[in-house]
Amino acid sequence: MRYQVLLINADSATSRLEQMKHQFSRAGMHFSRVVGVASADVSDELYQQVVDSSRNHRDYFHNLSSRDVATYLSHRQAWQELVNSGVDYGVILEDDTVLIDGFNELPNRIRDILVPWNMIKLAEPYKRERSTVYTHVGAATVVRYEVVPRGSCAYVLKRSAAEQLLARTETFFRPLDVDFQWWWEMGLNVIGLKPYPVKLSHRLGRDMRQAYMPQAKAQRRYVKLRHKAKFWWLNKQSSDSNPGDSTATLGE
Structure with a gap:
């Protein structure tokens, strides 16, 4: 399988880029650099253009921050690069x-995964979620999550x-x-690969507590x-009928 490593990096984050080049x-x-969107780049006009505010108020419990929007737009740019x-x-x-x-063994591990997937989580930087062993690929373990x-x-994305x-x-x-x-x-079939080959660095300016805890925002x-x-209900119902469960046909 052909692959590309895409690194999201804003123009202002030059020290992070040098650190990643070294690694x-x-x-x-x-890797191929994807120019990320910085929070400062999210104008009111852009925010209104991309955020469905009516659904946010109806179906989610806090307003999106400029950082939330910048992260989403940055990843969309990476997805577009992947498609292209x-x-x-x-x-x-x-x-x-x-x-x-x-x-650097990751491509070999991915090649040997014979269960259905279109996303693989490569890190679990915040709350640890329960997972079950699905299969083994070499020294790595493929897992599925309860959440x-x-x-x-x-992450890896097909x-x-x-x-x-x-779309x-x-x-x-x-x-x-x-x-x-x-x-x-979202049309995703998510698995995880443990031990995780990537971890989040807290030396490079991200505060884990602030990044994970939305209760800091008005709810x-x-x-x-x-x-x-x-x-809770839909996750359980969808997991019970997930075509990627242990009874599914292997491969995709």
């Missing part, structure tokens, strides 16, 4: 990640899934990693309760 050089791998490239899949990384020793972990710092995501997200109303959790709505409590109940 990739040490791993003996190449014509490769089979992309490894999409944010620029404050650390490549674990053996990261897809939050975080968008590192080109066909990138096309679907682009579904011309406007959006939830943070990107929350949309990943609602995988059945709509009734919407939050309804959102959580709906998620």
Whole structure:
């Protein structure tokens, strides 16, 4: 399978880019830079253009921040680059990640995965979610999650899934990693690869608590309760009927 490594990096984050260049050089791998959107680039006009505010108020429990919007737009640019490239899949990384020793074995691990997938989580930087062993590929373990972990710092995406995501997200109303959790709505079939080959760096300017904890933002409590109940029910129902379960035909 042909692949491309896509690194999201804003023009202002020059030190992060140098750090990632060093890591990739040490791993003996190449990447393509995707120019990321910075929070400061999200004008009121752009915000109104891409955020479905009415659905945000109705179906999500806090307003999206400029950082949420910048993250979403940056990843959409990576998905578009993946579609344009014509490769089979992309490894999409944010620029404050650390490549674990053996990261360069990732393409071999992916090649040997024979269960259905179109997204592979490569990191779990925040709350740990329960997972079950699905299969083994060499020294790595393929898992499925009860709830897809939050975080968008590192994942693999098939080109066909990138096309679907682009079509579904011309406007959006939830943070990107929350949309990943609602995988059945987004057309995703998510697995994880452990031990994770990537971790989030907290030396490069990201505060894990601020990044993960939306309670720092003004919340709509009734919407939050309804959102959580709906998620719990649909996640369970969708998981029970997921075509990627243990009874599914292997491959895709």
